[in-house]
Amino acid sequence: MNSQNKKKKRQKLNPEAKFRFTLDHCSKIKDLSAAISLYESFPNPTLSLNNLNSLLYICSNSLSNLETRELAIEFGFKLFDLHRSKNSCIFKPNEATLTVVARLTSAKGDGDYAFELSKSVKKYALAPKLRTYGPALFCFSDNGMADKAYEVEEHIKSVGLQLEEPELAALLKVAMGASGDGAARRGGSGRR
Numbered sequence: 001m002n003s004q005n006k007k008k009k010r011q012k013l014n015p016e017a018k019f020r021f022t023l024d025h026c027s028k029i030k031d032l033s034a035a036i037s038l039y040e041s042f043p044n045p046t047l048s049l050n051n052l053n054s055l056l057y058i059c060s061n062s063l064s065n066l067e068t069r070e071l072a073i074e075f076g077f078k079l080f081d082l083h084r085s086k087n088s089c090i091f092k093p094n095e096a097t098l099t100v101v102a103r104l105t106s107a108k109g110d111g112d113y114a115f116e117l118s119k120s121v122k123k124y125a126l127a128p129k130l131r132t133y134g135p136a137l138f139c140f141s142d143n144g145m146a147d148k149a150y151e152v153e154e155h156i157k158s159v160g161l162q163l164e165e166p167e168l169a170a171l172l173k174v175a176m177g178a179s180g181d182g183a184a185r186r187g188g189s190g191r192r
Contacts, residue, residue: 102117130162
């Protein structure tokens with residue numbers, strides 16, 4: 001398809017399709033500023049779950065850039081809170097939504113809320129995935145909060161998931177940093 005045909009096709013798109021097309025481009029190039037501008041120019045602030053997840057994903061991908069980190073966290077929570085409050089009766093996030101918001105929460109240093117989001121998969125009747133628990137576990141481990149990291153570990157096991165190497169490494173790290181023999185012994189429990 002040549003560039004003229006692509007232009008004609010793009011011109012025929014309805015506003016929501018144009019929004020999606022541009023959002024996909026923002027996601028592809030990881031452009032948080034363009035994604036925010038796109039959202040703010042869209043006449044309907046309430047998004048489909050797919051579009052919401054795409055915007056949240058762009059926010060999550062922007063966490064590693066110190067220049068965009070705070071904006072990514074602020075905008076991500078603004079979106080999530082808006083959709084949760086406006087559609088409280090019908091808003092049903094999927095596992096990807098909860099995971100990306102848990103990542104934003106963890107980036108703020110709030111492991112407790114990240115863990116609550118992880119546990120909420122049950123509330124929404126979703127299948128739990130290990131990646132949903134990672135943000136809380138890593139947040140607690142990185143901050144030396146061994147007891148809370150072990151609580152996440154226990155919850156992961158209780159829902160039938162098994163820890164993988166990154167999670168085990170985080171638990172070992174927090175166990176090595178924790179004071180006392182009991183903490184170090186406890187850290188190895190994930191491997192049994």
